[in-house]
Amino acid sequence: SSFDSGTVEKEPPYNRSVRRLKMLQHWREIAIRPRREECFEEDLDMLTSPHDDLKELLKRCLKARDDLNLNLPPHDQTDLxxxxxxxxxxxxxxxxxxxxxxxxxxxxxxxxxxxxxxxxxxxxxxxxxxxxxxxxxxxxxxxxxxxxxxxxxxxxxxxxxxxxxxxxxxxxxxxxxxxxxxxxxxxxxxxxxxxxxxxxxxxxxxxxxxxxxxxxxxxxxxxxxxxxxxxxxxxxxxx
Structure with missing residues (x-):
């Protein structure tokens, strides 16, 4: 799966944030829960509830977005x-x-x-x-x-x-x-x-x-x- 949280060793933080954000957005927007093995460790707690908490999913999407931007690769323009x-x-x-x-x-x-x-x-x-x-x-x-x-x-x-x-x-x-x-x-x-x-x-x-x-x-x-x-x-x- 594209969301699998355990297949990449020493993954750059930016790449991990991108994958986690995609997983959370997919979960929130399409209402299809990830399998346990697809879910990131910090989001496993949401699988224990029988109902999806859309407000919490939005909150986590925004947090994953913040993490993504915090770990952006350098904007290198020295080739210009x-x-x-x-x-x-x-x-x-x-x-x-x-x-x-x-x-x-x-x-x-x-x-x-x-x-x-x-x-x-x-x-x-x-x-x-x-x-x-x-x-x-x-x-x-x-x-x-x-x-x-x-x-x-x-x-x-x-x-x-x-x-x-x-x-x-x-x-x-x-x-x-x-x-x-x-x-x-x-x-x-x-x-x-x-x-x-x-x-x-x-x-x-x-x-x-x-x-x-x-x-x-x-x-x-x-x-x-x-x-x-x-x-x-x-x-x-x-x-």
Missing amino acids: ECNKYLISQKSNIRNSGLGLYFSPPSQNFNNKFSVNSSISGIDCEEIKTVIQKGQIICYYCGHIHDFQSQKYLEDKSYLMLVSGDLFVDPGPCLNILARYINDPLNEDYVNCSFIPEPDKNRCAVVATRVIRTGEELFVSYGDGFWAQKSIRGTVYSAP
Whole structure:
């Protein structure tokens, strides 16, 4: 069984949490109890009751989700050339806090960027002080949630729907630089977009035009995001 709790030796905590969460969700949503040998040790007590306690199952699903996110593998983005030249600093959009900028240091101006991270099929010989259209800049990723678990988040400021029932939340992950990309609410200034990669629990941030040194990254959050907000963001216009 995919839920068998005793077949894997020295299993990474993240993998175990994923399997336990799947078992508990299956139990709660489809109302099919696991066999004793399929059940995780900490959940065996629920098999002793003749009736399923749905509130307790939900509680355990949320706890398993917390354990999963606590043990997430590192979000490694070092393979992206321009990720190391992204910096967060005060946004050009008024009252928007920090923004994300492409800012390679001056001593690197003559260095070549690899275009191996392009998903557009563009074959460029080199990228110097610009990010090319179609190039992956960084990834929007973080804690993993579904529709059920995201309802219990206290802060949804950074929560993003990736695809279907998959949400990601970089709010607790300060090392995820994509969290600082703002929406200018003005299509004229949007220079990147989110491309869902649900199989990897993330969205790729992809340049929609050439982005030059010193530019702030801007993306459209979409009408669905703003429809859930009680306040409207600030429309950006360059000075």
